[in-house]
Amino acid sequence: MLKIIGGRYIDNPEFGEDLILYKPVPGERQLEALKFIEENLMVEPTWLYRQDIMDKTRIDYSYYVLNFVSTTLGKLFTKASEVLKTEELSEAPFSYDLIIETMYKSIFESKCSKRGLTRYERMIQNEFITKLTIFGENQTSNGNGTGVLYKRVISDVKSICKSQIEKYPGTLEASHYQGIINYITIWENGKQSSILNNLQ
Numbered sequence: 001m002l003k004i005i006g007g008r009y010i011d012n013p014e015f016g017e018d019l020i021l022y023k024p025v026p027g028e029r030q031l032e033a034l035k036f037i038e039e040n041l042m043v044e045p046t047w048l049y050r051q052d053i054m055d056k057t058r059i060d061y062s063y064y065v066l067n068f069v070s071t072t073l074g075k076l077f078t079k080a081s082e083v084l085k086t087e088e089l090s091e092a093p094f095s096y097d098l099i100i101e102t103m104y105k106s107i108f109e110s111k112c113s114k115r116g117l118t119r120y121e122r123m124i125q126n127e128f129i130t131k132l133t134i135f136g137e138n139q140t141s142n143g144n145g146t147g148v149l150y151k152r153v154i155s156d157v158k159s160i161c162k163s164q165i166e167k168y169p170g171t172l173e174a175s176h177y178q179g180i181i182n183y184i185t186i187w188e189n190g191k192q193s194s195i196l197n198n199l200q
Contacts, residue, residue, distance in 0.1 A: 002075050004033035005099070006082030024086035027094035034102055041072055042106035044120040065120065070127050076103065077135045080146050097149060103128060104153050108160050115168055122176050129157055129180055133187045158184050 007025040049061050076099055083096040107128045111117060117125075136150035161177035168174050 001033040001036050002072070002079075005030050005076070005094075006079045006086055008086060022089075024089050030083075030094040031098075034099060037072070037076070038102055038106050041069065042103060042124065044118055044124075049120070062119065062123065066123055066127070069124050070131075073103070073124075073127055073131050077131050080135075080144060084144055096146065100146075100149055100153055104156065108157055112160060112164065115171070115173065117173050117176065125176075125180065129154070129183065132157070133184070154184060154187075 004025055009023040009025065049065065054061060079099065080096050083094065083099065087093040087095055107124055111121060132150050132154050136147055136154065158181060161181045164177045165174045
């Protein structure tokens with residue numbers, strides 16, 4: 001599915017053949033691939049990691065899941081240049097903004113009305129914000145315009161975290177969201193002492 005996003009079909013035309021050497025994967029097909037990833041990664045795959053089986057085997061799946069989630073999210077972020085190129089050539093363009101917005105809405109915005117995040121949901125939120133800040137610092141992001149997008153989403157995430165803390169004070173979720181705010185604050189100001197200023 002990752003190959004489809006920002007992908008291109010390659011033809012090898014012979015002399016006289018009316019074929020295009022590089023043809024972008026249609027936007028509809030890329031959207032289908034993104035929806036598949038959303039449904040099977042951004043939303044907790046409870047069918048894959050069944051609690052009853054883990055209770056019996058006493059296997060902690062978090063390491064394997066974290067590695068898979070981190071790798072897949074990272075690959076989605078690195079699709080920027082490929083998607084931006086195909087967006088220029090495609091008749092029905094599929095935008096990179098849509099990838100980031102889909103991740104943001106599934107991983108953060110959809111949880112606003114929910115109390116009691118699962119371990120998986122907390123984990124993928126942490127990974128998402130980590131990837132946002134890492135790629136937001138990448139110089140390439142400033143060159144292709146995605147840096148502005150990342151910073152806007154980071155600001156939106158911070159606003160959601162603040163509202164969730166106010167909504168569910170003293171809970172595990174509040175501590176989780178405060179941790180994300182602290183992480184963003186350090187990233188924004190470049191020093192840990194900025195957390196103390198944020199608490200005043």
